[in-house]
Amino acid sequence: MAILTDVQVALVKSSFEEFNSNIPKHTHHFFTLVLEIAPAAKDLFSFLKGTSEVPHNNPDLQAHAGKVFKLIYEAAIQLQENGAVATDATLKNLGSVHISKGVIDSHFPVVKEAILKTIKEVVGDKWSEELNIAWTIAYDELAIIIKKEVA
Known part of the structure; x- marks a missing residue:
């Protein structure tokens, strides 16, 4: 069980708000990183199949990446408030999907690396080890729940 501090959650919240300030740019960057790290992952996403590069201004891509970051943000809040990420039907369904x-x-570390690099770019000079730790803990706790369905 991991608990995030008020400071860690505030860091996640402010960086999530910055991420949301330019969804087209940040979601494109996120998926570009995913494919740089793991080019074969392209075929896992319907909106990337048959493309030679990550499309700009793709609503499906933006929605998918936006949901990923929002789930991690929500996980951070739950870790602060409850000391755990609530396992609900949505997360179980995500595992099945x-x-x-x-x-x-092995895909989970790829996504985690791309998420952390994206947030680092989003926040620029505000990047800190504390922010890195907060996003890492929230992602790892969320991934545990989703992986239970994948395993």
């Missing part, structure tokens, strides 16, 4: 799309355990 990820299985059906071919997601395996």
